[in-house]
Amino acid sequence: MKLTILGGGGFRVPLVYGALLGDRGEGRVTEVVLHDLDAGRLTAVARVLAEQAAAVPDAPVVTATTDLDEALRGADFIFSAIRVGGLEGRANDERVALAEGVLGQETVGAGGIAYGLRTVPVAVDIARRVARLAPDAWVINFTNPAGLVTEAMSRHLGDRVIGICDSPVGLGRRIARVLGANPREAWIDYVGLNHLGWVRGLRVAGRDELPRLLADPELLGSFEEGKLFGVDWLQSLGAIPNEYLHYYYFNxxxxxxxxxxxxxxxxxxxxxxxxxxxxxxxxxxxxxxxxxxxxxxxxxxxxxxxxxxxGAGERDADDLSGGYEKVALALMRAIARDERTTLILNVRNRSTLSVLDNDAVIEVPCLVDANGAHPVTVAPLPDHATGLVCAVKAVEREVLAAAESGSRTTAVKAFALHPLVDSVNVARRLVEGYREVHPGLAYLR
Incomplete structure (x- = not known):
């Protein structure tokens, strides 16, 4: 089986390859193609992969190319892990936003919008090429902002593009661990958008163990989210938010x-x-x-x-182990081998959340099999969460509209409507500031 990694010169690629090296099952990946625009980065990452594979018999063969079409042809799976504008672009996203007194984080607020505006056109071009050159391939999207980019690509690839994130997996793992449960045996009731979701229950053998956690201040304050958000706030919410909600609750x-x-x-x-x-x-x-x-x-x-x-202190050692690669490999196995499993993924809503339309990409538990990922029916969100989800999804839609039309006015609207941008005038200055530092936003007129 052939796996193509877009953004193959990226720093996290060895995590993916390391997971592949541990897969000895039938139908495993035997060929990995790395694609990147930077030949030097490709060479560097290929060296790391070669050392990883040195003692592993029958390791997947690795090739590298800067030709996108060549990389896509014949692929069974495509991991999209690109960073348009590189880390210099990310640093500029942060700098421009902070100068206006708003958040510049790469997936949340002004920084996430700027990143999305320059990434969506590239992701759409990739999706169109995949549809033409590898129509039977499955695209697994790592590229941030993951939900927004997955939705952009789904307009051309339908359900054959699935977005992944390790945040919900890590959150569920931490909750299960503190409750003394096996994460593999726990059902995690998680719902929202990428980097904007909540764990509302954790069932083990049919019993919801989350109320026990919420009722125990010592236990609740013993893990990452308890330290980050504070015991009182988590008890007020009656749920455990994704760590990225810290940017909203403590903006x-x-x-x-x-x-x-x-x-x-x-x-x-x-x-x-x-x-x-x-x-x-x-x-x-x-x-x-x-x-x-x-x-x-x-x-x-x-x-x-x-x-x-x-005042949360250092991260626990158990939380320093990544997770993207594990989710990606589990997803790929489930589809390629029909090894049915449940994963929290970014997929089209269909009728899962009634407050959003069918094509809106959300982040929820999914049953995965050879036919792809199928979102599981979930209970409605409480009003406070519904408000945030609907507001941020409306912003994502304006980003998609701006990327498609090239409208500066629509881009301003996207910034102005975000809950973490508090002024239309700030939104206007953000658009101008980002256009000055990002050549990739010259299309906004």
């Missing part, structure tokens, strides 16, 4: 922390990964060792500003 504190930080997250990663690619390219470098060291630093500093604001 002023988050913006202030990012403004005061020595470097934004994007600037930190830009500098860190530049060092990584330089080191790996040096003669005699142990590429895998360099990658492991860099990854540990990257994960340990994840959402550090938010944790500092909340």
């Amino acid at each position: 002023r504190e988050a913006v202030r922390a990012y403004q005061q930080a020595e470097k934004t997250r994007g600037a930190f990663l830009h500098d860190q990964q530049a060092r990584f690619y330089d080191e790996v390219g040096a003669p005699g470098a142990k590429a895998l060792d360099v990658w492991d060291r860099t990854r540990a630093e990257r994960e340990a500093t994840y959402m550090s500003e938010n944790r500092e604001t909340a």
